[in-house]
Amino acid sequence: MSSGPVSRIVIAGGGSAGWMAAAALGRFLDSRYQVTLVESEAIGTVGVGEATIPQIHLFNRSLGIDERQFVAATEATYKLGIEFDGWTRRSHRYMHAFGPVGRGLGLVPFHHLWRKARASGLGEDYGAYSLNETAARAGRLGRAAGGGRAGALPDLVYAFHFDALLYAAFLRRFAEANGVTRVEGTIERVERDRETGDIAALLFDGERRIEGDLFIDCTGFRGMLIGEALGSKYLDWSSSLPCNRALAVPCARSEAFRPYTQSLARPAGWQWRIPLQHRTGNGHVYCDAYTSDDEAAAVLLANLDGEPLDQPRPLRFTTGRRAEFWSGNCVALGLAAGFMEPLESTSLHLVQSGIARLLTYFPRSWVEPTDRAEFNRLTALEWERIRDFIVLHYKANGRVGEPFWDACRNMAVPDSLTEKLEPWRASGRLHREHEELFTEEGWAQVLIGQDVLPADWHPLADQVEGEELAGYLKSLRDAYLRRAAAMPTHAEAVRQVVAS
Incomplete structure (x- = not known):
């Protein structure tokens, strides 16, 4: 790395991760900086990140992207949460919905009131007190309810399903309009500075060479810069997240145009369904120690809700992360940084948060070791807390009798998951740590949905008794049902956006 100012940023690889980085850097860095992205059309991208979480709004809005143009360009639909079918036990389903559940009273979170009520035989399932879940179950979406600015969903917290390849293409156009240069080519070698060990240049297509001051590795599982060149080790999490294979296949769009993602438990893993405007995305995540690739493909194809549009595409992975996400003058994003299976739709969020963190610690002339260490610490914390949340789904399953x-x-x-679960099991207490993605409400939905119920509730919940508590729960449920019934259907809401 040169001793002068950091002005030449080179992104190795495209796809969603590369073009998200290019779009953000092109938008926020001024003319003093030169941003170059190197990719090859001959190298395919994984593109499994079609479902998102609400934080995607922060990224799109920070770039100034118009939601209507985005929805039209990426064949996007709306997402109110994720349904987990068969995880607790066969024929049982629950939803991790976005947004609040119920309404606490004073200092008492709602789940304590709900737990007290259920212990007395009162109330309905926990999800009945979520507006997002109520609307999702009814196939409704509140774009037209309550006014508000164009593109808003009043009273609902939402994310998107979209075609990841179309999103990358959309961001490419945006980035190039903001001065990012794209170079076509296959990277053949990484040249390192003999004195510092930092990356000096990328060599490709024979004699071509691109120098840089800061490099961003978006080369996928290979991690050509961060792993092969700089030696950042890969930390294997397969002992607690044993799935290591996936098959992905699109099918014709279903009549059931759901405003939520589905995660359906299968004998050796789980299947996703992601509804888009033009098709449905499907995939089967599984562990090859418990089923063969052919058996996994047969399970996937037998459980599509439309005609397949292609052959299942295989993907092999090991869940885990880099020991260092930022090493030398290289920052890893996307699959080069690690792999978290898409159970909670966090793949693109981890790219987004990595970009935001890079901008926070962006170097002036050389990388301060303390900044790099803090970047790695905060990134590791975020990855590990998301890991724990995903592990919970597997650990708390109730599918007895299946190997x-x-x-x-x-x-x-x-241990960090055990520390989270112990106070919950005892008294329903949850604590959200700094930089932890999932809220207490998210944890409560999954815990309750998978029958991990606390033995007790907060003593202040005892101030609301019997008929008063039952009436309070009924008023919440009735209000959500009325509000959802007044909303247009998901299909109507998408048509309104695309036509506007």
Whole structure:
């Protein structure tokens, strides 16, 4: 790395990660900086990140992207949450919905009131008190309710499903309009500075060479810069997240145009369904120790809700992360940084948060070791807390008698997850740590949805008794049902956006 100012940023690889980085850097860095992205059309991208979480709004809005143009360009639909079907036990389903559940009273979170009520035989399932879940179950979406600015969903917290390849193309156009240069070529070698060990240049297509001051590795699982060149080790999490294979296939759009993602438990893993405007995205995540690739493909194809549009595309992975996300003058994003299976739709969020953190610690002339260390610490914390949340789904399953699920239920889990679960099991208490993605409400939905109920509730919940508590729950439920019934259907809401 040169001793002068950091002005030449080179992004190795495209796809969603590369073009998200290019779009953000092109938008926020001024003319003093030169941003170059190197990619090859001959190298395919994984593109499994079609479902998102609400934080995607922060990224799109920071770039000034018009939501209507985005929805039209990426074949996007709306997402109110994720339904988990068969995880707790067969024929059971629950939803991790976005937004609040119920309404606490004073200092008492709602889930304590709900737990007290259920212990007395009162109330309905926990999800009945979520407006997002109520609307999702009815296939409704509140774009037209309550006014508000164009593109808003009043009273609902939402994310998107979209075609990841179309999103990358959309961001490419945006980035190039903001001065980012794209170079076509296959990277063949990484040249390092003999004195510092930092990356000096990328060499490709014979004699071509691109120098840089700061490099961003978006080369996928290979991690050509961060791993192969700089030696950042890969930390394997397969002991608590044993799935290591996936198959992805699109099918014709279903009549059931759901405003939520589906995660359906299968004998050796789970299947996703993601509704888009033009098709449905499907995939089967599984562990090859419990099923063969052919059996996994047969399970996937037998459970599509439309005609397949292609052959299943295989993907092999090991869940885990880099020991260092930022090493020398290289920052890893996307699959080069690690792999988190898409159970909670966090793949693109981790790219987004990595970009935001890079901008926070962006160097002037050389990388301060303390800044790099803090970047790595905060990034590791975020990855590990998301890991714990995903591990919970497997650990708390109730599919007794199936080898894969029995093994997951009996496996050891990270200490940080145990520390989260112990106070919950005892008294329903949850604590959200700094930089932790998922809220207390998100944890409560999954815990309750998978029958991990606290033994007790907060003593202040005892101030609301019997008929008063039952009436309070009924008033919440009735209000959400009325509000959802007044909303247009998901299909109507998408048509309104595309036509506007």
